């Protein structure tokens with residue numbers, strides 16, 4: 001790592017995944033080698049783990065503001081899963097299965113692949129899929145959505161917050177539109193949980209997906225909120241775990257960790273958001289004032305406090321990431337490079353961001369563990385990196 005005064009990575013990629021909080025790690029540790037019993041066992045060594053699962057369920061329910069989030073009762077609205085993708089798949093497939101007469105699924109063009117690729121698969125199976133477009137700022141075309149919902153619609157699934165731009169979508173309004181025609185509403189809230197205060201007891205949302213590793217719990221655990229009274233079909237059919245709604249021996253470590261992460265998020269959400277937003281704005285304003293020809297993508301009036309998707313025009317995002325990596329700075333680009341292509345992401349394409357800007361898009365996503373000193377280091381390193389890359393670019397003109 002060149003000139004990195006911290007001698008450790010500067011991690012600004014928290015929408016990809018977050019580090020486990022030390023408290024979360026401490027909470028889950030005993031369930032690996034000491035309290036490893038199966039919670040469904042009759043013996044007390046295993047059975048005594050079950051209350052820990054219920055406690056975690058209550059913490060998740062409390063973070064979401066569920067109606068029956070009561071430490072003495074069981075919150076039946078939370079089902080533990082293995083990840084956000086499983087939660088999304090479960091919700092969408094359940095909504096289609098319980099209402100086979102309805103053949104239409106409405107999503108947005110900017111959903112995460114966990115929803116979008118499933119929608120494409122369902123289209124191959126004969127379902128009618130509507131992808132609601134967005135404008136140049138990534139805001140949903142609400143008229144298009146409203147016109148699309150009808151009596152053939154089984155489910156509307158729109159994300160609460162976008163993982164690339166951070167844009168926040170009007171989920172309550174959309175739920176109300178879906179309900180007018182008797183359709184269900186699901187939201188992929190994987191990027192929103194822990195960053196946006198939620199109150200499911202006063203909400204119209206029927207199902208909501210979340211993922212542990214986006215809120216400082218480890219990878220491999222997620223949850224699905226299913227409102228009480230909403231009919232449901234399990235995706236994983238097997239044992240009677242999770243009240244027969246999700247078969248498979250419980251991931252006790254993950255569940256306990258998610259419970260602790262939810263407890264921490266609930267305690268600190270507002271002050272943490274102010275802190276993280278302060279850092280994000282310091283970074284963004286610092287970049288705007290130091291580097292010419294940049295653009296901030298997304299709906300800057302209405303986005304997550306931790307996310308900034310910035311285009312550095314006329315250069316490739318991957319080159320920027322590689323140079324930043326030499327300093328130990330971790331961020332993401334706005335292209336689908338994991339597929340081996342350098343195509344701009346489907347989100348930037350849906351927004352119609354010009355190619356010269358889409359290719360140079362970098363997503364910085366911060367967390368409570370970042371500091372002003374880290375942001376200032378990025379502001380020191382980034383301008384010469386951009387200047388150097390632009391000096392090689394055949395398209396760059398001052």
Ligand code: PLP
Pocket residue numbers: 015016082083084085086112114159161162163188190191211212213222
């Ligand atoms: N939905 C959104 C908006 C995401 O950002 C992600 C992960 O990046 C997922 C779903 C998938 O979550 P998981 O990695 O837990 O499967």
